[in-house]
Structures are given as structure tokens and as C-alpha cells.
Amino acid sequence: MNDYANITQITLLVRRLDIGTKVIRVRQHSQENQLFKYRKYLSYPPKEKVKLARANMDGQPMFYGAVFSNFCINDNPRLTCLLETNKEVLDDTFVGKKDLTYSLWLNKREINLFVIPVFDSYPHPAKDFEWYYELWKELMQDDRINKEQINVLKELSRHFSLTGEKKEEEKKAEAPASNGKLILAVTGCPTGIAHTYMAAEALEKKAKELGYRIKVETRGSGGAKNVLTKAEIAEAECIIVAADTQVPMDRFAGKPVIQCKVADGISKAEELLTKAANGHASIYEAGGKAADDEEEGKDSLGHQIYKHLMNGVSHMLPFVVGGGILIAIAFLIDGLSVDLNSLPLDQRSNFGTITPMAAMFKSIGGVAFGFMLPILAGFIAMSIADRPGLAVGFVGGAIAANGTSGFLGALAAGFLAGYIVLLLKKICSKLPDSLEGTKPVLIYPLFGIFMIGVLMTYVVEPPIGALNTLINNGLNGLNGASAVLLGALLGGMMSVDMGGPVNKAAYVFGTASIAAGNYNIMAAVMVGGMVPPIAIALATLIFKNKFTADERKAGPTNFIMGLSFITEGAIPFAASDPLHVLPACVVGSAAAGALSMAFNCTLMAPHGGIFVFLTVGNPLLYLVALAVGSAVGCALLGVLKKKTA
Numbered sequence: 001m002n003d004y005a006n007i008t009q010i011t012l013l014v015r016r017l018d019i020g021t022k023v024i025r026v027r028q029h030s031q032e033n034q035l036f037k038y039r040k041y042l043s044y045p046p047k048e049k050v051k052l053a054r055a056n057m058d059g060q061p062m063f064y065g066a067v068f069s070n071f072c073i074n075d076n077p078r079l080t081c082l083l084e085t086n087k088e089v090l091d092d093t094f095v096g097k098k099d100l101t102y103s104l105w106l107n108k109r110e111i112n113l114f115v116i117p118v119f120d121s122y123p124h125p126a127k128d129f130e131w132y133y134e135l136w137k138e139l140m141q142d143d144r145i146n147k148e149q150i151n152v153l154k155e156l157s158r159h160f161s162l163t164g165e166k167k168e169e170e171k172k173a174e175a176p177a178s179n180g181k182l183i184l185a186v187t188g189c190p191t192g193i194a195h196t197y198m199a200a201e202a203l204e205k206k207a208k209e210l211g212y213r214i215k216v217e218t219r220g221s222g223g224a225k226n227v228l229t230k231a232e233i234a235e236a237e238c239i240i241v242a243a244d245t246q247v248p249m250d251r252f253a254g255k256p257v258i259q260c261k262v263a264d265g266i267s268k269a270e271e272l273l274t275k276a277a278n279g280h281a282s283i284y285e286a287g288g289k290a291a292d293d294e295e296e297g298k299d300s301l302g303h304q305i306y307k308h309l310m311n312g313v314s315h316m317l318p319f320v321v322g323g324g325i326l327i328a329i330a331f332l333i334d335g336l337s338v339d340l341n342s343l344p345l346d347q348r349s350n351f352g353t354i355t356p357m358a359a360m361f362k363s364i365g366g367v368a369f370g371f372m373l374p375i376l377a378g379f380i381a382m383s384i385a386d387r388p389g390l391a392v393g394f395v396g397g398a399i400a401a402n403g404t405s406g407f408l409g410a411l412a413a414g415f416l417a418g419y420i421v422l423l424l425k426k427i428c429s430k431l432p433d434s435l436e437g438t439k440p441v442l443i444y445p446l447f448g449i450f451m452i453g454v455l456m457t458y459v460v461e462p463p464i465g466a467l468n469t470l471i472n473n474g475l476n477g478l479n480g481a482s483a484v485l486l487g488a489l490l491g492g493m494m495s496v497d498m499g500g501p502v503n504k505a506a507y508v509f510g511t512a513s514i515a516a517g518n519y520n521i522m523a524a525v526m527v528g529g530m531v532p533p534i535a536i537a538l539a540t541l542i543f544k545n546k547f548t549a550d551e552r553k554a555g556p557t558n559f560i561m562g563l564s565f566i567t568e569g570a571i572p573f574a575a576s577d578p579l580h581v582l583p584a585c586v587v588g589s590a591a592a593g594a595l596s597m598a599f600n601c602t603l604m605a606p607h608g609g610i611f612v613f614l615t616v617g618n619p620l621l622y623l624v625a626l627a628v629g630s631a632v633g634c635a636l637l638g639v640l641k642k643k644t645a
Helices: 002-007 077-085 130-140 147-160 168-174 195-210 230-235 262-267 269-277 301-337 356-370 372-385 388-402 406-428 433-476 480-496 501-515 519-542 549-554 557-563 567-576 578-598 609-615 619-640
Strands: 013-017 022-028 100-106 111-115 182-188 213-220 223-225 238-243 256-260 282-285
Touching: 022 077, 077 100, 182 195, 182 230, 182 262, 182 269, 195 213, 195 238, 195 262, 195 269, 195 567, 238 262, 238 269, 256 262, 256 269, 256 282, 262 269, 301 356, 301 372, 301 406, 301 501, 301 609, 356 372, 372 388, 372 406, 388 406, 388 433, 406 433, 406 501, 480 501, 480 519, 480 567, 480 578, 501 519, 519 549, 519 557, 519 567, 519 578, 519 619, 549 567, 557 567, 557 609, 567 578, 578 619, 609 619
Parallel strands: 182 213, 182 238, 238 256
Antiparallel strands: 013 111, 022 100, 213 223
16 A cells, blocks of 8 residues: 555545454365364464465465445355355366364454455456445546546556456466566476476476576376467577477477476476576577577487377377276176186187176277277377378378287387378478468378388288287296296386386386287286385385485375376485485385286276276285385385485
């Protein structure tokens, strides 16, 4: 108010709060069964926890409440408190519950309250403020109030309104800081679950420390969020693209761009931001080329191949997960409904489709599963050659799926299709501009599909099909020590980089094995990926002196991450002490994977963690493998990690 008063003399309505006036206040519970026993917990909030709100600045406690009104139609201060503090009341999609405590306060002295003006463009949620509104309209007609005063009053109305405009604290949370260089970023990982958001959080946190403004676009499993606008791109000093999947890049043409792995966004946030702010980035040109030869603006060949592959894998996963779980449910239904040993040998091959309910699940899951390889190849090709590559890669993947080359053939088809389309683009670049519109709808698909068909039929299918058959026969024949060794290898790989290339290689191998009918491999892969977060969570509870206070607080959440098969929950701990954490997790995961194979556990669902344990073959022994692996990892963490200072 003082700031506004210093600008100009303004007219304000004042309402007096008489002695004895009842004020209703509400506080939300931060946890279930919470009980506020003392008045201090319901009064002014602690100064250090106060953030910018409608009538206060940061660190300025304010007593917000509602009073009974003599002139308002809706005379329900409890409802007012509820609406003011809980957006979920008006959210039809909200499911759940919230605990609140109401408190009643009596005013002990007369208090004069400013009445904030209400304008049509900035409506107040209390529509029954007509009495005030009419007074304000009369004031606006007063000759003594000039245009400058009206603008100040409108600014007050905007600042304190709840609808029509976002609250100031919300705008502050969403928008970058008002000072410092603006740096934009895009993060994305193959699964779009963990790395995407961990990199975004790391960049935002470090940018705040360094005094830079930042906005991060996340391209996760739910699609692109917080998408960068044209105006923001135009203003930005630099754009950091920390992604292992394909990101729309042409919008950054003419701007300095740093491209790197999503893992670098987590572990090298400060280095990336410093490069971006100091102008040490290459200018990005449409088509993916840098205007200069600086290393920072370019991908290595290995990272390009990995990014193309992961683009295919990330788009394939929903089909694998959805279809795989539905097929697993079909086997579960038949397993609960039919005694397999009592069936004739010629009917046992129909297991999973014997009962009508199981047959329905198997049919739907099979359709989804059938898209796996075409989608994989199609989106690898699209990552290489943009949209014209999609159809060509899709056809190549379908040929692999219907032939003998399987997963390996689909991989080859994706890369071949992408580079075939790039070749066609180069050849067609010399055609007249009048034919530009025919290229993507006629030339690329016609010649591309024909070429990939010929190559897949006569070049790829024979050798890769033979190799694929050899590998599958070898996997089916694994037993004893060789199976245990493979389980240990795959389980350990899941912990080497926790969501990175090695982890993804093991996971892709597991999903490919499901398609080939080798369900024990996926079981070893998943249990190996579940161990690191659980082992770390256990260690933070047992070996408290080996972890910082922040790590101990964050530790228990890793139980949920691990049980959900989100290995990335262990990354912050591994990043802070890789030499001690990684070996412990790798050994624990290897032990779990080896035991899973030794117990002949199977898994037909490629994701889900504990939530798909009902579809696991030998589930009790699978839990034993998980428990032993987690215990081994936890014990090694206790031995290897040093005590915190």
C-alpha cells in the first residue's frame, strides 16, 4: 500500500472490524491424522515459510481469514475459507481427500480494513460484492479522481483478484526471474519418466544459484510440457538441448544451441549453464548443422545412433508394456482357471486362450504387441529423416515382424529406412521447385518403400533371420550356470548407469526376449533394475552416519521408486559418490538377476515392478531374489561408503 501511496494520492474504501467480530481461519494438514494441539499452529505462519501471496511479500506473515458479513448474500465464512485455500473444490477431475482444521477467532480491537476495488476485467470470486462494486463505479465518476489514480486502482484490483488473472505467486513460480540472462532448455529421455524431469530440476536449481533466468521444456511420457514460445526463443541467450530422444530443432535456427545427453543435464548442469551464458555455443542452422565447428553444438556419431535408437524404443514401449501386460493377464486368468497338467498335450499350446476371458485379453494384447517392431523401425527412421522416414521404416519393421529376423531385423530396417530417405532427399534436391509438394507424398514413400522392401527381403532377412533363430535357440537352451551367469550380467547392467545406454541395452534385450518367448530374461532384467533404489533406501535407514541429512530424508522415497521399477531414483546418490555407490548397486543387482534365473522366474510384462508380480512365474522366489539382491547392495553400501563429516 505504501508503494502505491507514494505514486499518487488514491481514494480507498475502508471497512471497520468491530471488537468481538468472529473470524474463521483454516489450515490444511500436511499429513494424515495430523492434530494441531496449540494455538500457534493455527495462527500466523512461521516467517521463514511465508511466500508471496495476495496481501503479503516473502517472509511477511499475514493473518488470512473470513468474517460474517451483513451485506453479502453468501454468509458462509467456512465456505469462503475452503474456496480460497483449495482449488480442488472446483476441480471436477480431483479424486482423493484433504484434511483441514478450522479455527474461530474473536477480534479484540477495532481494525480498519482497506476494501480492494473490483473491476469487470479482474473479477473477484465473491460475486455478491455488488455493494462495493456499485460504490467503486460511483467513485470512478468523481471528477477528483484522475486517470492516473484509476490506473493505480485497476492495478490493485488486478493484483488482488483471484479469477481473470493468475495470482502473483503463481506467476512468479511459473515465470523466470526478472533479472539475469534468459537460458532455455529442453530435456527428454527414452522412457520419459525419470531422467527428463531430473535434468530439468537440476538445470533449474543451478540456474537459480547462478542468477540466470531459465525455462525448461520437458518432453516426457505424457508429451511436451512447458513448451518454449517463439518470443522466449527470440530473447534467449542460448538453448540447451539435453535429450536422448529426437527433439524438434528447426525452431532454434539461428540461435546458439548446446546439444548433449540427458545425463549431462543432471551431472553437468553448472558447466552447461556457464557455457550457455558465456556464448560458448554453436549457432544452429535448419537441417541440424552448426554454423561453426565448435564441438559443443554437435552430437558425436555414437550419441546420434543412440538417440535414433532410443527414439524408436521410447515410442515402442507403450505398445510393449500395454500389450505385454494384457498378454500376461491372459496367462494368469488361464492359470487360475485351468489345470494345465490335466489338459491333453495338443491343447496345452493354447494356454492363454482356453477361457473366453483369457482369449479376449490375449487377442487385444497380441494386436498391441504386433505393432512393436513396425513402431520401433518407423520412429528410428523418423528420427533420422524426419516424417518422410516414418512410412518407410514402418514397412521395413513390418517385414521383419512377419519374417524371421524379428527384433534385430527391425533395428536394421529402421536405420536403413532413415538413410534411404536421406539419400532420396539428396537426389531430389535437384528437382524443380514445382515438384516440391510431390516429394513427401509420392517420391519418398514410393521409392523408399520399394527399396526397403527389396533390401529387407533379399539382404537383411536371410542372414539376420538365421542369426536371430540361433540366438533364440541358444537362449531357450540356457540352463544351470550359463543361465545364472546371464542373469547376473543383465541384472548388473541395469545398475551400471541407471537409465543410461548400458541400462537401456539390457532392458531392450529383455523386451526383445519377451517377443521371442524367453520370459525368464525379462524377469532378471526387472529385478536387477529394482534393486538399486531399494538398497539405497535401506542403507539410509540402517547406516545413517554414511549419508547426509538431505539424503536420509530422501532415502525412503526410493522404496517406492524401486518397487515401481524406476531405477533412476538411485541417480542422485550415485552422482554424489559414484566410486562407492555404483559398485554396491551393481553387485546387488547382479545377485538378484542371478537368483531370478536360478529360480527359473518368468515375467511376461516388460514394466510395472511390484504391480505386475501376479504375472510372475515363481513369485515367492522372485521376492526372495529381490530381497537378497537389495540386502547385498545395502550391506556393501554400509561397507564401502565413508562416514559423513
